[in-house]
Amino acid sequence: MQDNIFLKIIRKEIPADIVYEDAELLAFRDIHPLAPVHILVIPKKPIESITTMEPEDALIVGKMFLVARDIARDLNISEKGYKLLIRVGHDGGQEVPHLHLHLLGGARLTENIHPI
Ligand code: AMP
Numbered sequence: 001m002q003d004n005i006f007l008k009i010i011r012k013e014i015p016a017d018i019v020y021e022d023a024e025l026l027a028f029r030d031i032h033p034l035a036p037v038h039i040l041v042i043p044k045k046p047i048e049s050i051t052t053m054e055p056e057d058a059l060i061v062g063k064m065f066l067v068a069r070d071i072a073r074d075l076n077i078s079e080k081g082y083k084l085l086i087r088v089g090h091d092g093g094q095e096v097p098h099l100h101l102h103l104l105g106g107a108r109l110t111e112n113i114h115p116i
Contacts, residue, residue: 006098036106077105
């Protein structure tokens, strides 16, 4: 797997506004937020996307959702709700080839899903 911006953030080679970290996962604020709360939850393991994840990655991917849920609770957006989004590959709009879960909230969000 080639190097990418998220691997550099994991290695602390470039800065990020980190909101959660443990041995397996990192969560930080998106640099171009699409909502008042926009956090990215990523595995430290270099998993490129849902397409390339292995069955053994299922626990870590499940944990990404638990961490996103806990961050939403800590940022007080749980009650009103939020959106969790994973883009997969070119047609899914994935720009960074390292699996990431978007946590979006703090406002009522539109769907805005349509072919380009
Ligand atoms: P995606 O389009 O699903 O691959 O999302 C990639 C996300 O990474 C976009 O929302 C970008 O704004 C975000 N992003 C790219 N570079 C950085 C960075 N250095 N720090 C934080 N977020 C970033």
